[in-house]
Amino acid sequence: MTNPPATIPKLEDVALRAGVSTATVSRFYNNPAIVAPATAARIRAAIDATGYVPNLLAGGLASNRSRLVAVLVPEIAQSIFNDTIEAMTAELSLDGHVVMLGLTGTGNARMPQLIDAALSRRADAMILTGIITDAATRERLRQRTVTVIETWGMPEDPIDIAVGFSHLAVGRDVARFLHGRGYTRPMLAVAEGARARQRRDGFLEEWRNTGHKPAVVIDVPLPTRFGHSRLVWRQLAQLDPLPDVIVCGSDVLAQGVMIEAQAAGIRVPDQLAVVGFGNMAIAGDMRPSITTVDVDGARIGREAVAVLRRRASGERIVQKVIDVGFRLIARESA
């Protein structure tokens, strides 16, 4: 129970105490293999005795590596990206990196400020959710040497590196699936985001190609909230004939619609089938369980960090776009 030290110990204090130079203590932290075991032991003792904690601001300034990775997502309150963030955070902390979390807002309105914030802190890398569409921002990032990873999408011309999957393909697969099951009157509830719209386009294209009449589409505001399902339900209930399946932009929405349907005495899937997206935990646990598209968000996070590691070790990344794919999981609801 010692008292607070009058001053925060620095590298020099440790060095003095261990009888070595600051350079050696620095190496002890950054390249332990090259310091002699006996010296290392003395340094360790000195660190314990002084309660030294390295100053990574100083270290980062000198080495030009901040060990900071900026992760920019629209939101986290009800987000499908949280698995990705968790996986990334866990992986990064293994390398002594830390996540700077930025919330861009559902319309990415705060993206520019956050990019500035990340650049200011000399983040070693920036991991973005989705594909930046703003040309000026793309150009700005390209001019920098930071690693930029775009996730959850498949840009044709990535700023730097992309880890994701094709939302277009998701839409197409769902359309084929529903066609195969014999559904004829789908309705789509599409969130106002770039990715959701790609899935919609994929669906509509494929649905047309399989010889069907155009599907009904309604828009749902972002961010996705459970309550929006009531809006969807209201619009759905007005249709005549009723759709025989509703394809929702997210599992949350799908769950909500199902609950509304059941409350209205409509049987799922007999009278109305439901398809979600994301394969969140609720999808498998609902009664009936929800047919959805599984995306391995954690894997996206891990792959992103893996790329970072490879680049950090000097490797030149040739494969600029990594496709982690997706799986349509047929359950009870459709």
Next chain:
Amino acid sequence: MTNPPATIPKLEDVALRAGVSTATVSRFYNNPAIVAPATAARIRAAIDATGYVPNLLAGGLASNRSRLVAVLVPEIAQSIFNDTIEAMTAELSLDGHVVMLGLTGTGNARMPQLIDAALSRRADAMILTGIITDAATRERLRQRTVTVIETWGMPEDPIDIAVGFSHLAVGRDVARFLHGRGYTRPMLAVAEGARARQRRDGFLEEWRNTGHKPAVVIDVPLPTRFGHSRLVWRQLAQLDPLPDVIVCGSDVLAQGVMIEAQAAGIRVPDQLAVVGFGNMAIAGDMRPSITTVDVDGARIGREAVAVLRRRASGERIVQKVIDVGFRLIARESA
């Protein structure tokens, strides 16, 4: 469409171009009021021309302020804290601060490393979820001069500052509420966390005080997942007589139990009432809507940042514990 600059521009480049010293440019950023308007205009032009972005690693080293706030939470995948994080992030970015996100794990296993990470980066403040119980860690933090804010709880002896509410009081209120509604056979599904246990204790104490027989308690593993409700349901269904109300550690759990009950043909609330915790969006949107305890997570975040601001402006904080309270919201499910 210029090419990447050969070298990253620094303060000096801006100063040269604007015909001032680096000190003045620095002041332009940190204390704009004291630089003359005409000079400011020249500096602005120079910044635009060079594409300068300040290096906050250098700035932080020199000024001893990192503009980094560490936010340590157990997880974010299915977390009740996300509103708090969002609110904090938004507020902090207004002051040019940035959030370093740390995930401690549900058992707080990674807490020590994360505290180190935060100290290493000379975080201006650390905001923790819940109350740190480890004495060594408490002591370690007390010795530092960083602002430490514990949230979502009401420690008797805060490390520094706390913003939260009394979980004990929540438990008591719920017990009184159920007593008032005439329920007699409650069952508690309690998550394995310190806060959930406090609510349990409060409930049990009050329930006993109102003259009832002890309530049935079952434990639920952390992190809370929707699927756990099935486990709860299974245990619940074995009881004879069945409980007339189940008090769940979270809305997610409550929702799941309700769905299981409905799937089993049990009517909510007639045959089984359900109480949740947290007032997440789903609670109000479920059919029937869920009776729960509302906690203003966003407010916790805002209050925490407000304290930070006050301290930053030199104020001495006297009120070490800020109680944001809670509200029991009676809806259809109980």
Next chain:
DNA sequence: GGTACGCATGCAAGCGCTTGCAGGGCTTTT
């Protein structure tokens, strides 16, 4: 007209690390 003062700016000494280069002591090679 001289003194006092305030405003805007410059000077320069750090902030606490990292790392290229050099060198001393050992062991191995010839």
Next chain:
DNA sequence: AAAAGCCCTGCAAGCGCTTGCATGCGTACC
């Protein structure tokens, strides 16, 4: 026994900012 190599360590020059102190200038005051 000398030469060559290898390990380990130290020296010292930065990294790009901030800020206390000093200074020059214009205005206000007596």
